[in-house]
Amino acid sequence: MTSHSSTAAAPSSPTPVSSAAVAAVSLNKSYGRGNTTVQALSDVTVSFPAGRFTAIMGPSGSGKSTLMHCLAGLDTADSGSISIGGTDITGLPDADLTRLRRDRVGFVFQSFNLIPTLTAEQNITLPVALAGGSVDREWLTQICTILGLTDRLTHRPHELSGGQQQRVAVARALLTRPDVIFGDEPTGNLDSRSGAEVLSLLRRSSSEMGQSIIMVTHDPVAASYADGVILMQDGRLVGELDRSTPEAILAALSQLGA
Numbered sequence: 001m002t003s004h005s006s007t008a009a010a011p012s013s014p015t016p017v018s019s020a021a022v023a024a025v026s027l028n029k030s031y032g033r034g035n036t037t038v039q040a041l042s043d044v045t046v047s048f049p050a051g052r053f054t055a056i057m058g059p060s061g062s063g064k065s066t067l068m069h070c071l072a073g074l075d076t077a078d079s080g081s082i083s084i085g086g087t088d089i090t091g092l093p094d095a096d097l098t099r100l101r102r103d104r105v106g107f108v109f110q111s112f113n114l115i116p117t118l119t120a121e122q123n124i125t126l127p128v129a130l131a132g133g134s135v136d137r138e139w140l141t142q143i144c145t146i147l148g149l150t151d152r153l154t155h156r157p158h159e160l161s162g163g164q165q166q167r168v169a170v171a172r173a174l175l176t177r178p179d180v181i182f183g184d185e186p187t188g189n190l191d192s193r194s195g196a197e198v199l200s201l202l203r204r205s206s207s208e209m210g211q212s213i214i215m216v217t218h219d220p221v222a223a224s225y226a227d228g229v230i231l232m233q234d235g236r237l238v239g240e241l242d243r244s245t246p247e248a249i250l251a252a253l254s255q256l257g258a
């Protein structure tokens, strides 16, 4: 990944945009007008290499969610450009953007967003079904084996623990082999043991399946599962850390007043 330099930054070589799962150049976004204007993103240039698991951290209000929503095509920046898997999404018509999000982006949110009346397997395969595609059964079996869901596939969400429900959401995100999975506090609603389980699975999805993952989190322990952390403050990228311990991440955050 590349970003602005910082004292917290570990040396890293610039990533060519072509090998980036997601890249953004000179993103700016503000909310409000006049003297109530908030600059949520200020000239953010960042590249997330394919196959890497990256955490986005920073104090409350530093622009993490705004950045993630823009990168995922859920929100638009005022200026700058964004590419996902080499496709420039800036200015794409809504229908194309919706299709690109459906086919090439996976999401894992704090609330698992499962359909209560569908079984685990139906939830996992729903996006493929909605897109009119056919399920790669071999890949589905492999994902469910790795995620430990094989004997839970006929259960409905209310018959599953929180950790199991989030594993279903992870499986659903992985099934389409998206260019990137965005996680927004994916373990925020889980107890620490289930959270650790889900984070290990995200870690393995990246290491063993080459899945690119970008996760917003406040939790240094969660971020320590990632290959690297980018740090935001006041809408800017102010540093990055390569794989670090929770203590080192906490220390870098404390320097930002988080």
Ligand SMILES: Nc1ncnc2c1ncn2[C@@H]1O[C@H](COP(=O)(O)OP(=O)(O)OP(=O)(O)O)[C@@H](O)[C@H]1O
Residues within 6 Å of the ligand: 031, 032, 038, 039, 040, 058, 059, 060, 061, 062, 063, 064, 065, 066, 067
């Ligand atoms: N819809 C909105 N309207 C006005 N201001 C907004 C809106 N969304 C975000 N902001 C402001 O933009 C800035 C960045 O917000 P953002 O939610 O991206 O930060 P964050 O780092 O994700 O915060 P948190 O950690 O508290 O979730 C904040 O000052 C916030 O108040």
